[in-house]
Amino acid sequence: MKTWEYIVRRLLLLIPVLIGVTIITFTVSHVIPADPARAFAGGPKAQPETIARIRAELHLDKPLWEQYFYYLNDLIHLNLGKSFLENRPVTTALAQYFPATFELTIFAMIIAVPFGIIGGIISAIRQNKLSDHITRIIAIVGYSLPIFWLALMLQYVFAYQFPIFPLEGRLSAGMTSPTTFTGFYVLDSILSGNVATLLSSLHHLLLPAFTLGFATLAIILRMMRSSMLEVMGSDYIRTARAKGLSERTVIYKHALRNAMIPTITVTGLAFGGLLSGAVLTETIFNWPGMGRFAAHAVLGLDFNAVMGFTLVVAIIYVLANLIVDILYAVVDPRVKLGGG
Amino acid sequence: MFHLFRKSLLSMIGLAIIILLLLVALFAPFLAKEHPTYAEVSTEQGTTQVEERWEIHFDRKLLPPSSDHFFGTDDYGRDIFSMIVYGSQTSLRICLLVIAISTFIGVLLGGLAGYFGGVLDEILMRITDVFLSIPYLILALAIAAALGRSIDHIMEAMIITWWPTYARLMRGQVLALREQQFVEAARSVGARNSRILFRHILPNSLAPLLVQITLDLGAVLLVAAGLSFIGLGASPGTAEWGLMISDGRAFMFHAWWYVTFPGLAIVLVVLGFNLLGDGLRDVTDPKLRR
Numbered sequence: 001m002k003t004w005e006y007i008v009r010r011l012l013l014l015i016p017v018l019i020g021v022t023i024i025t026f027t028v029s030h031v032i033p034a035d036p037a038r039a040f041a042g043g044p045k046a047q048p049e050t051i052a053r054i055r056a057e058l059h060l061d062k063p064l065w066e067q068y069f070y071y072l073n074d075l076i077h078l079n080l081g082k083s084f085l086e087n088r089p090v091t092t093a094l095a096q097y098f099p100a101t102f103e104l105t106i107f108a109m110i111i112a113v114p115f116g117i118i119g120g121i122i123s124a125i126r127q128n129k130l131s132d133h134i135t136r137i138i139a140i141v142g143y144s145l146p147i148f149w150l151a152l153m154l155q156y157v158f159a160y161q162f163p164i165f166p167l168e169g170r171l172s173a174g175m176t177s178p179t180t181f182t183g184f185y186v187l188d189s190i191l192s193g194n195v196a197t198l199l200s201s202l203h204h205l206l207l208p209a210f211t212l213g214f215a216t217l218a219i220i221l222r223m224m225r226s227s228m229l230e231v232m233g234s235d236y237i238r239t240a241r242a243k244g245l246s247e248r249t250v251i252y253k254h255a256l257r258n259a260m261i262p263t264i265t266v267t268g269l270a271f272g273g274l275l276s277g278a279v280l281t282e283t284i285f286n287w288p289g290m291g292r293f294a295a296h297a298v299l300g301l302d303f304n305a306v307m308g309f310t311l312v313v314a315i316i317y318v319l320a321n322l323i324v325d326i327l328y329a330v331v332d333p334r335v336k337l338g339g340g
Numbered sequence: 341m342f343h344l345f346r347k348s349l350l351s352m353i354g355l356a357i358i359i360l361l362l363l364v365a366l367f368a369p370f371l372a373k374e375h376p377t378y379a380e381v382s383t384e385q386g387t388t389q390v391e392e393r394w395e396i397h398f399d400r401k402l403l404p405p406s407s408d409h410f411f412g413t414d415d416y417g418r419d420i421f422s423m424i425v426y427g428s429q430t431s432l433r434i435c436l437l438v439i440a441i442s443t444f445i446g447v448l449l450g451g452l453a454g455y456f457g458g459v460l461d462e463i464l465m466r467i468t469d470v471f472l473s474i475p476y477l478i479l480a481l482a483i484a485a486a487l488g489r490s491i492d493h494i495m496e497a498m499i500i501t502w503w504p505t506y507a508r509l510m511r512g513q514v515l516a517l518r519e520q521q522f523v524e525a526a527r528s529v530g531a532r533n534s535r536i537l538f539r540h541i542l543p544n545s546l547a548p549l550l551v552q553i554t555l556d557l558g559a560v561l562l563v564a565a566g567l568s569f570i571g572l573g574a575s576p577g578t579a580e581w582g583l584m585i586s587d588g589r590a591f592m593f594h595a596w597w598y599v600t601f602p603g604l605a606i607v608l609v610v611l612g613f614n615l616l617g618d619g620l621r622d623v624t625d626p627k628l629r630r
Contacts (some may be wrong), residue, residue: 020470032486144610146562149603216498272475298485298573310482314474
């Protein structure tokens, strides 16, 4: 009963948050620029006629609250404006680039989560031994790295000096993409039985996914390690050991389950880092995703694209955290019993 | 005992790195070989901005590291070591200003909301909820894009992005502390609310605040470098670490030093803040004391 209540409450909370996010994107796009019409028209080089036209189109002369309702109206009709760099609606562009970013992010998670969790467990079990220290140092260096620099260094070493990985892109040059079922090249390759594109897409995914996931791996590792240590020192673990349960049972059946809980929360928060990191990683690996689209839009002063991207990312992040919160509610018995 | 020593070794290394950063920034004119000049230019928006200018020596371009140029030269012949040294001033300024102002705003709003509760608290919670639903870099990117390319603008953007974190942190601290006995005691002798907040609650909230500040100093540097890398922060020609990496990218394969050394500078400084922050957290977290 309590879990359902929690989930429903969480879902209802979603609505004001989403509205709040639109208020922020509205304020950033319509209030903050010195001249919003000029910003939407493409910056300092915009023609006066374009600026005037945009001012009329976007109702920028009306009072702010009225502008906001026009803005919301556009959003409800899935209209994020036109990207003048790509000469098409922002929504179309984002929809096209979304699968590439999503595939990259999923693979970054595939690298970060299992290795982070396992690394954290091993580190905790071997606390203060050499392997623990080495792991911890790698982890703390890992999230001190600027992600774009890590990308460049990896490119230099593994795509240039010892070229075992490709430099950029999702597939080898000249290869056509597999039949589009989902837009995720790996999945599509499996579904259409295309071994060549399967291998090529995996080969191209590795460096960018590792770059994107490394900082998250480090964060998850540290969280897992510290929560394992905390749990292993607690009373009920001592009881389990006193009962004579094998160390293996103690760790895997009892400690692990409880240590996972804060790790789930951290993973949700780290997802925001993955979305941010995608902007920089995709730029360096020339990955045709939303992040690269945003970076180009920033340089090209394509304001609609930047704001559209911001809103979409915010919505994705909110939904991701919602899923994490619900997962948390399902896993943590304290929520079920109405305690937490 | 050995356990504690190990932990404090890493924190000491962190502290040493930060002190090194402060010294480099302070003594930049003495450490660097080349020096920039500063000029006031007017921007498109009609305001003035300080622009950093370096002397160009095309005959010296893209030289590898040597005893003359410790970190080599860039495509304009500028000494990269000097640029990194002066870049430390820019980085330090950005980090300190952003954190100082965000902390001030956040602690003030969060403290008031947590202490007085009620509608004020609810409003603050909703507002910070929304801000915290957008990843740092993305929000700062949008605001900086709206404001225009300059270091001041990315600082403003980052302040707007970061204050909610401190508001939440302070609010949480105040909520935990205001029910404690010493507050009750103070109230019972007739202390005013402002006195309670300043003399009792604030000093006891300092520890987690200090940890967060230290860790965030590193995070701010990473975001600022990222924004400069995309082209939002420092104007072209400035010796800012992130911008240097962006510039160096075009020459990476035959002039690896251009990209590598500014990056190492960033890694070192962020590592220093992270080690120090970790150490502070271990020292102040009662749960970790055995």
